[in-house]
Amino acid sequence: MAAFKPNRICVPGSTSELHRVRAFVEARARQCGVGEQGVYNITLAVDEACSNVIRHAYKHDQGREFCVTIEINDNELIIEISDSGDAFDPMTIRTPNMKEYFENFRHGGLGISIIRRVVDKIEYLPASAGRPFNILKLIKSLRD
C-alpha cells in the first residue's frame, strides 16, 4: 500500500506503480501553477527517473520502496526522488549523439537525455553515513 503525505508519495519498486507516481506529480505540479506542457514535461522527467530506479537500482524488486517529494522554493519546483539502491549518478552518463543513434538504429538509454532536456537543473546526492538514501533532485524554474 502506497503511503501518501501532502507532498510525498512512496511506492514499491515496480513499473506498475509509475502511473500513480505520475498522477501524484501531475496533481502537485498543477497546484503549483505549472502550465499544461510544463506539467507534462515534469511528469515525464520524474517517470524517467523512477523507471531508472526500478530497473537499475532495484532491479524490479517490489519489496523495496522509493519516494518522490515535491516542493516549491523561490520560484523553483524541486522534485526529489529517493531510493535505497546502489548509487547511480545520472549526470555521469554520457548522453547519446542522436544523429549517430539514429544512423545505427540504437534503442534504449534515452531517459536521461529526456530529463536533461525538460528540467533546468539536476543534482545527485549519493547515500552517506548520515542519510541512507540516494537523492536525485530535478529542479524546474517556474519563471517564464
Place this chain on the structure above:
Amino acid sequence: MSNFSISVRNHDLATVLHISGFLDAHTAPQLESRLESLIKDGVYKLVVNFDELDYISSAGLGVFMVFIEEVRSNEGDIKLVQMKPKVFTVFDLLGFPMLFDILDNEDEAFVRFSEKGGSQDSSSDAEQDVNDSSEIRRGPQ
C-alpha cells in the same frame, strides 16, 4: 492494472495498430510483443495510430527503434499518425522526426506506402543535426 491497449486491423496497404492509454516502462513490453509477433509473421508495412494515446515515455519510443531497421530492410516501414501535440513533443525532443514519418492521418500513411517502397528515405535527413529537426519534422497541425 493495465492502462494501455492495442487493436490491430488490416488494410490493403498496411496493418494498422491503434494504441490507446499510457505507453511507459510498464506497458511498452505489450507493444513490443505485438509488433514482434506481426513482424515474425512477415508484416513489414505498419501504421501506428496514436489518436487515443495520452502519454509516452522513452520506453515507448524505444519500441519503435527496436524494429525500424528490420522492417525497412524488408521494404516496409513503421509510420506514426495522429499524435496529440503533447505526445509529439516527446518524439520531437530527441529528434525522432528525422528517422520516422510522423503524419497527420492514416490516409497519408497509406499514400506513402503506395508510393515506391513506402519507407522514408532517411539517409539525407539523418545527416542533419538533431537541433535542425524543425526543418524536416512533421507533426500535428
